[in-house]
Amino acid sequence: MNERRNLVLTGFMGTGKSVLGRRVAALANRPFYDMDAEIAQRAGKPIPRIFAEDGEEAFRDLESALAVEWGGRLEESVIACGGGVVLRAANLEALGANGVLVCLTARPEVILERTSRSRGRPLLETEDREEQIRALLASRVEAYARVPHQLDTSDLDPDALAQRLLQLWQG
Numbered sequence: 802m803n804e805r806r807n808l809v810l811t812g813f814m815g816t817g818k819s820v821l822g823r824r825v826a827a828l829a830n831r832p833f834y835d836m837d838a839e840i841a842q843r844a845g846k847p848i849p850r851i852f853a854e855d856g857e858e859a860f861r862d863l864e865s866a867l868a869v870e871w872g873g874r875l876e877e878s879v880i881a882c883g884g885g886v887v888l889r890a891a892n893l894e895a896l897g898a899n900g901v902l903v904c905l906t907a908r909p910e911v912i913l914e915r916t917s918r919s920r921g922r923p924l925l926e927t928e929d930r931e932e933q934i935r936a937l938l939a940s941r942v943e944a945y946a947r948v949p950h951q952l953d954t955s956d957l958d959p960d961a962l963a964q965r966l967l968q969l970w971q972g
Contacts, residue, residue: 805876805877805899806876806877806899806900806901806970807871807872807875807876807877807878807879807880807896807899807900807901808822808825808878808879808880808900808901808903808966808969808970809880809882809896809897809900809901809902809903810822810879810880810881810882810903810905810966811882811884811886811887811893811902811903811904811905811945811948812884812903812904812905812906812907812945812948813884813905813906813907813912813934813937813938813941813945814884814912814916815907815911815912815913815915815916816884816905816906816907816912816915816954817905817907817915817954817959817962818881818882818884818905819835819881820959821905821954821959821962821963821966822835822879822880822881823879824959824960824962824963825879825963825966825967825970826878826879828963828964828967829879829967829970829971831877831878831879832875832877832878832879833878833879833881834871834875834878834879834880834881835881836864836867836868836871836880836881836882836883836886837881837883839867840860840863840864840867840883843863843867844863848860851863861885861888861889864882864883864885864886864889864892865889865891865892868882868886868889868891868892868895868896869891869892869895871895871896872895872896872897872898872899872900873895873898873899875899876899880896880900882896885941887904887941887944887945887947887948888941888944890944890947893947893948897949901950901969901970901972902948902949902950903948903949903950903951903952903966903969904945904948904950904951904952905952905953905954906945906951906952906953906954906955907953907954907955908953908955909931909934909935909938910931911954911955912934912938913930913931913934916930916934917930950969952965952966952969
């Protein structure tokens with residue numbers, strides 16, 4: 802590993818952060834951490850309830866606190882961040898201080914297909930999910946562009962993507 806650095810996966814929901822993060826961690830025999838799962842555990846409720854009861858800003862505050870904590874404490878680990886972690890530049894600074902930051906991307910239609918199988922995505926609980934995906938992607942394009950490494954997950958199989966991420970991490 803590169804100076805005990807973490808592999809930090811960012812990107813929009815449905816781009817494969819958790820799936821690929823688990824695969825890379827298994828390949829490297831390193832720990833895997835999922836930011837959304839940790840936030841839900843610490844809050845004692847699932848993310849949709851955090852959004853509904855406390856609001857998106859409260860969720861983002863929890864996310865930021867965890868980014869600072871993990872950025873300063875974890876070493877040689879794979880971290881899957883929530884899709885909106887990039888909305889606060891301080892989160893990327895904290896996670897990037899000891900991490901290789903990678904933004905996973907995918908075409909909107911691929912994201913729609915991947916996210917259509919799951920619920921629990923409060924920002925997509927709208928009538929026109931595809932339009933919402935396109936609008937959210939457009940609003941975050943500059944934030945995602947700040948991430949140094951980009952990897953499109955639309956067409957490659959998960960094993961090939963995991964190998965690419967492992968190579969990037971071990972650089």
